Amino acid sequence: MQLDLIPGGFVLSLQGREILRHTATAPALFVGKGEERMDMYRGNFDIEDYVVERTALSHVTVSGKRIEFAVAEGLPARFALTIEDNHILTTALDSSINRVWLRISAEPDEHVWGGGEQMSYFDMKGRRFPLWTSEPGVGRDKTTEITFKSDVSGKAGGDYYNTNYPQPTYISSRKYALHVETTAYSVFDFRRDGFHEIEVWAIPERLELFTADSFIELVGQLSSRFGRQPKLPEWVYGGAILGLKDGENSFARMEKMRAAGVKVSGLWCEDWVGLRHTSFGARLFWDWQANETRYPNLREKIAELNNEGIRFLGYVNPYLCVDGPLYPIADEKGYFAKDEAGKTALVDFGEFDCGVVDFTNPEAAAWFAEEVIGKNMLDYGLSGWMADFGEYLPIDVKLANGVDAKLMHNAWPTLWAEVNAKAVTSRGKTGEALFFMRAGFTGVQAHCPLLWGGDQSVDFSRHDGLVTVMCGALSSGLLGNAYHHSDIGGYTSLFGNVRTPELIMRWAEMAAFTAVMRSHEGNRPRDNVQIDQDAEVLSHFARMTSIYVHLAPYLRKLSEEAAATGLPVQRPLFLHHENDRNTYAIQDSYLYGRDLLVAPVWQAGQSERTLYLPEGETWVHVWTGATYEGAQSVTVPAPLGQPPVFYRASASDTSLFEAMRTL
Amino acid sequence: MQLDLIPGGFVLSLQGREILRHTATAPALFVGKGEERMDMYRGNFDIEDYVVERTALSHVTVSGKRIEFAVAEGLPARFALTIEDNHILTTALDSSINRVWLRISAEPDEHVWGGGEQMSYFDMKGRRFPLWTSEPGVGRDKTTEITFKSDVSGKAGGDYYNTNYPQPTYISSRKYALHVETTAYSVFDFRRDGFHEIEVWAIPERLELFTADSFIELVGQLSSRFGRQPKLPEWVYGGAILGLKDGENSFARMEKMRAAGVKVSGLWCEDWVGLRHTSFGARLFWDWQANETRYPNLREKIAELNNEGIRFLGYVNPYLCVDGPLYPIADEKGYFAKDEAGKTALVDFGEFDCGVVDFTNPEAAAWFAEEVIGKNMLDYGLSGWMADFGEYLPIDVKLANGVDAKLMHNAWPTLWAEVNAKAVTSRGKTGEALFFMRAGFTGVQAHCPLLWGGDQSVDFSRHDGLVTVMCGALSSGLLGNAYHHSDIGGYTSLFGNVRTPELIMRWAEMAAFTAVMRSHEGNRPRDNVQIDQDAEVLSHFARMTSIYVHLAPYLRKLSEEAAATGLPVQRPLFLHHENDRNTYAIQDSYLYGRDLLVAPVWQAGQSERTLYLPEGETWVHVWTGATYEGAQSVTVPAPLGQPPVFYRASASDTSLFEAMRTL
Missing domain, CATH: 2.60.40.1180 (Golgi alpha-mannosidase II)
Known part of the structure; x- marks a missing residue:
């Protein structure tokens, strides 16, 4: 980077690209103090900031690579930037500061992409993006009835920027990338002419900059920085992963679909842990081991499936329900996050309470990886699973590492991914066992072998339907997530919104041209048409799996390319x-x-x-x-x-x- | 007021009540710069502020009655407060400042009332109130379907703080009142412990403080400050003002109601100007003179009514439609507000365009008072009218006085009231002709003899139904508006929401105990039950008018009291x-x-x-x-x-x- 002095300020450039321009009348840095209000409702957040102070630091003193910022000449410096290679280190010199706003130089016709996995807008220019992992929302469009009803019933409607996987990283059409190393709540605001404004509710560790002559090279750099996924498992190329959650009946339904020509690589039964019956309907039993009642002789059945070249996949998340056998074990060891009073914090998930395994405690993380995922899942014969949640860390729990849960909230998805990856590695199954996550944050790339696009509504809607999956694949793909896929037919069916055969077919047509084809019965299987319930859909789906399998040689090359260069399978x-x-x-x-x-x-x-x-x-x-x-x-x-x-x-x-x- | 120095700051008190407390670590004043976005959609506003700077002015220098504020010692002062009797003058010493935040000392159990005419919350403690005249919204509750649909169809749903009549004045339970003299967008934020925060999007003229040993005395002071209404006209005590808009059929319907025992003081026909037919339905023809087609021989009929002790009332607003006869007259004289290009600004009201008479031009105001209201209305025989709108001044027009329309927007209701009052005064009819307004702002009290609570929905809803009228009466009453009334049965019927007989009856029961009883057919008369269409409602209404008339001696005393002391008829x-x-x-x-x-x-x-x-x-x-x-x-x-x-x-x-x- 190059630092040039100009009257009253400086210009910082990266390979000829202006990044910061500061003068006394157009300062690049503002600092201050905010008092946030954050309310969480089952993974949805209501967040508001009372900005008590936002002060321009107009006066700079440059000495070597260090720039000190003060309100005015003669006053003590309140903040410093230190320029090191492609990093900008940030240092607060005033302990009252808990908000930082930095203006990055921008051009009028600039495009920006990234921000993690964005579901509504791929080109982020012109909009403001809070970066905070959460439920993405149902409907995600304040003008729709579904969003309205979801908001009223559970503050769950969401908006364009809500995502399971935010990341404070963007790529500019000026061929540079900028990453803010922080886990604090932050905002990328691309609405202004002349500058992008980056807001962080903490002092960030640093800003990292990347540049290259081509976008391909830039994406490769980001993949190297954030971590690279292994190649896809060979077994995936055999066909679709069928998502069924019908107890042992799932096997018969799979066979019927195979008989109809569907090519199958795996059977994914999230109900492998058994069910809990609540007034909302059947829920999974959140204790992570095979349920013999719902799946008798599962271990043997998995072995039989494997003999036919079909894998079995399950489900896990970072919570343990209080009425399951794992809870007392973890509780006795003190592995759960605590409440204010120092007791195990209980989180209500709707007629059942759970403890949150505290992954900031290395022992707890190791226990979950070995005893839960390792023994109960991998050793049992599972070849993969949905590693759900990750975006739900309550902001008021006390964690073993002593860090404020508000600062760990965004870090959680990556910690969760790491626990899963550690289990896979311990069994030597990296690149063989396949888990998939919707939650993410900086660094999830290094651990999670496959993203899934979260819970779309079962419709064609602009902000929560089929089309959003592409946006999610493209934005996350640029940041080093080579593999993306989604629930064929969507997931969320609420307020009378149900799947049409057409929707499933259009979704399958897209999925045939992604890294992994996987179906899902949705949140209300009985209210929604399923692939095996409609002859036209079934036949269409069978053909799409044939296309997927036909293209396997090509996809295998893409996977090799991804492993070698970090280029995603789906590319803008x-x-x-x-x-x-x-x-x-x-x-x-x-x-x-x-x-x-x-x-x-x-x-x-x-x-x-x-x-x-x-x-x-x-x-x-x-x-x-x-x-x-x-x-x-x-x-x-x-x-x-x-x-x-x-x-x-x-x-x-x-x-x-x-x-x-x-x- | 008393100004005491304390280490690093000062305390300002009013008769023993602490108003401001400033120290270097807990400053009372913040200044800065904002860039607002304000979009108007037919009287509804979408407003957002980008706060570029908000700086604590921690260092003060007190000399005599002047307090100068700087960011730090040794830096030039950026702002000054001057304490004069019960005023605090504000002076910006830095021309870049366009936002001011002032923290007023508060106590934990303090209550605050006022803010103009507030429709949702009488006690404002715990909430934030933007003060900007606008449509109040339909539903005014983001959890209701009506609000949602109104938002989607026209950004018209509103929220708890939206009101036709805001005013930056509050009364505290600590027995003082505070008024901010400004017409800029401002915000009263009562959500914090320890202080109320006042935000102004300009440099206010001054803060005015009032105190007294009793609330009654305090209310009297505010009435003296903002203006006092005359006594109610004697004719009002004769019964209800019947709102009918059925052309000449209105007379027959009134007679039928009288025959059923309804006591009538006036007949109010807003359609006296004739109708315009649009795809939304019938609208009034916005050219202010009697329409002979819809009301043949109206002048004679009014005289006949008057002989029976019944007055006739009409309707007017500050716009003139381009296809009416008054428009070319005003346009030729240059009386309309202009657009950017210097041409007459046209405002679309839904399939018809209007000019905005520019009341900052004294000639235009005088013309409207004399030629329109004076000659076409008062001289024609009208004894009153709804003086509608006032809250719609577009923020992008150019005005004769050269002041930014954003600063005149809040001032407009008072200018509009003044035009009406001037016409009434010119005919010597003050206290005799009765016009009523929903829009208001500081000073409207001096001109407008009667408020009406705006357009409630035709229901019992918490934020837009019957109950809100009381909140409006009580809040505005404390600020010197002695007379308040409402549309019996409510006004707004949208999305299938229609009146029930019960609603009309409950509303009439309340209205009998207010300054004026007046009915309204609502925005969709044919879809909603009317008083004269239901025998039970009609009989009930007749009885309520009897109660109103029976209480006339008492009400007359209240009116005398209001004229003498400024105490409102309806009191908390x-x-x-x-x-x-x-x-x-x-x-x-x-x-x-x-x-x-x-x-x-x-x-x-x-x-x-x-x-x-x-x-x-x-x-x-x-x-x-x-x-x-x-x-x-x-x-x-x-x-x-x-x-x-x-x-x-x-x-x-x-x-x-x-x-x-x-x-």
Whole structure:
């Protein structure tokens, strides 16, 4: 980085890109004090800040690589930045400061991406993004009835920025990336002309900057920084992971689907732990071991499945219910987070209470990895699981490491991922056992082998439907999460909103062109149509699994590429077409590797789709063989079963792609 | 006021009441800079502030009555307060400042009232109140379907603090009042312990302080400060003002109601100007003169009515539609507010455009008072009118006085009231012609003889129904608005929400114990039951008008008292029971003068009501004669027709009150 003095201030640049520009009249740094109000309702937060003070630090003194900031000349410096290679270290010189606002130089036509896994807006320019892990919300659009009803019934409606996986990192179209190393509540505000404003409710550790000549290289740097996932397990290429939670009946239903031509790589039964019956309906029993009542002889059945090349997957989360056998063991060892009074903190999950295993206690984390995940799951025969929650750490518990839970809240998903990864590693199953998470934060990349896009509503809605999964894949993919997938057919069915056969089929068409195909019965299986209940859906799904399996050689190469370079499987169009700025804001189509362009139909009742083809390539429409030159919008027919997919005419695998037509 | 120096600061007191306490570590003053975003949608505003700077001015220098504030010793002062008698003058010494936050000392158990006409919360402690005149909202409760639908369809749902009549003035239970003299957007924040925070989006002119040994005296001081209304016109005591908008059919309907026993003082026909037919339904024709088509021979009919002791009232607002005859006259004279380009600014009111008469131009104001209200209304024979709007001044117009429309927006209701009052005065009809307004701001008291509570929904809802009218009467009454009334039966019927007979009857029961009884057909007369369409409602209404007329001698005394002392007709219980703190937060019952306590039934399906009777009196239940000692909650039967009303056993008018039983 280069630090240049100018009258009354300085300019800090990174390989010719201006990052900070400070003068007395246009200061780059504000500090102050806030008093936050944070209320949590089952993973949804109501957060408000009373900004008591926000003071411009107008006067700077530069000595070497250290910049000291004061309110005015002659007053003591209140803050310092130290420039080190590609880092900016931040130091508060005044202990009253608990808010920092930093203005990063911006250009009017700049685009910004990232912020973790963002579900509504891929290009973040023009909007403000609080970064705090939480439930993403149901509906996520204050103009919809579903959002309204969710807000009223449980403050659960959410908004465009709510996500299970925030991360204070962005990539700019100016070909640099900026990461704020902090776990505090922070905000990226891209609404202003001339600057991006970064707000942190603490003194951040540092700002990290990255730059490269190409976006591909930049993404590779971020992957190296945050951690790289292993290759996909070989077994995944065998077909879809079927999500069923029907007790032992799940096996028969799977066989029926296989008989109908569905290619299956795994059977995922989240109810493997058994059920609890509440007034809200059946819930899982939050004690993590096989339930012989619901799944008799499960160990043997898993072995039989494995013999047929099919894996079995389960479910786990970081809580233990008070009425399960694991709770007293962990409680006796003091492994739970505590309340104000020093007793085990109990969290109400709806007619049952749980303890929170305190992963800041290395012993507790090791115990959970070895005794729970290691012995009860991996040793039992599970090849994977949903590692749920992670975004729920209550902000008022007391933790073993002594750090304020408000500062550990965002860190929790990564700690949770680490516990899961440690268990997998202990059994030598890295790259073989596959767990998937929706929650994330900085560093989750190093531990979590697969993201899933969280709980979409079972619809085509703009902010909580099928289309949001692409946004989640693209934004998280740029930050080093190579593998993303979602619940085929969506998850959340509330207030009479139910799946249509069309929705499942459109979702499956998209999922065939992602890292992993996995279905889910949703939160209300009996109220919603299931894949095996509709002949047309079943047949369509079978064909999509055939396409997925057909493309396995290509996906395997993408996985090798991901492991080698950190490039994600699903990529924004601009990643390979960085000179075509028309691609910069596209979030409803993506490259599946460099060679395939996928533009899923994400609205109901469509028979065609319009999409943009990037410049510099000739694109071949998979189903018709029609060719199109890039740098134009085209409209193609898109009946059910023919999602708009194109391949590069100059790709090496064209025969593989052409052969999709015959499936 | 007394200014005492303490280490590092000062304490400012008013007759022993601490108002400001400043030290270096707990400063009382913050200044800074904000960049507001204000979007208006037909009288509803979406407002957000980007606080760029908020700096504590910790260091003070006191010399005589002037206090200068700086960030730190040795730095130039940025702000000054000058203490003069009961005023605090504010002076910015730094031209960049456009936000001021002042912390007023507060006590934990303090109550605060005022803020103009507040419709949801009478006791403002614990909440934040932006003060900006606007539509009050439909539903005004983000948890209700009506609010949600209103928000989605027109950003019109509103919230608890939205009001047609805000005023930056409050009364504290510590027996002082504080007024901020400014027309800028401001906020009273009563949520903190230890201080109230006053926020102003400009440099206020000054803070005015009032104190007295009793609340009654304090209210009298405010009335003297803001202006006092004349006595009610004698004709009002004759009965209800019937709101009908049925063209000439209105006369026949009035006669039918009179024949059914309804006592009538006036007939109010807002459609006297004729109708415009839009896709939303019939709207008034916004050109202010009698419409011969809709009301043939109106002048003669008014004269006939007057002979029977009944007055005729109309409607006016500060806009002129482009297709009416008045528009070209005003436009030719240049009387309209201008747009950026210097042309007449046109405001879309829904399929028709209007000009805004620019009341900052004295010629335009005089023209409107003389030519429109004077000649077309008063000289024509009108005895009163609804002076509607006032809260709609667009914030982007250019005004003749050169002041930013954002600073004139709050001032507009008072300017509008002044135009109306000037017309009335010019005809010598002060205290005789009665216009009523919903919009208000500081000083409206001096011009507007009667408030009306705005457009409630036609329901019993907590934040937009019958009960809110009491809150409006009590809060505005404390600030010198002696007379308040409302639309009997409510006004706004949207999304299938319609009046019930019960609602009209309960509303009439309350209205009989207010300054003026007036009915309204509502925004959708044909979808909602009307008083004359239901025999039970009609008979009930007739009886309530008899009670109103029966109480006229008492009301006349209250009116004389109001003119003499500024005491409102409807009073919070604590006004006469200031030692009984149980009364301080009561907003669903009121004193109608000192002698009557009225506790209207404001929920549906009630057969009794519980209410609190203040200490120090024996209270007699009007309908049963049962007596109760004060200082207790009592539950009394409250069938339709017997609103819970009590009189003081020691009152001088007990025989008048007793006689209500016979009506």
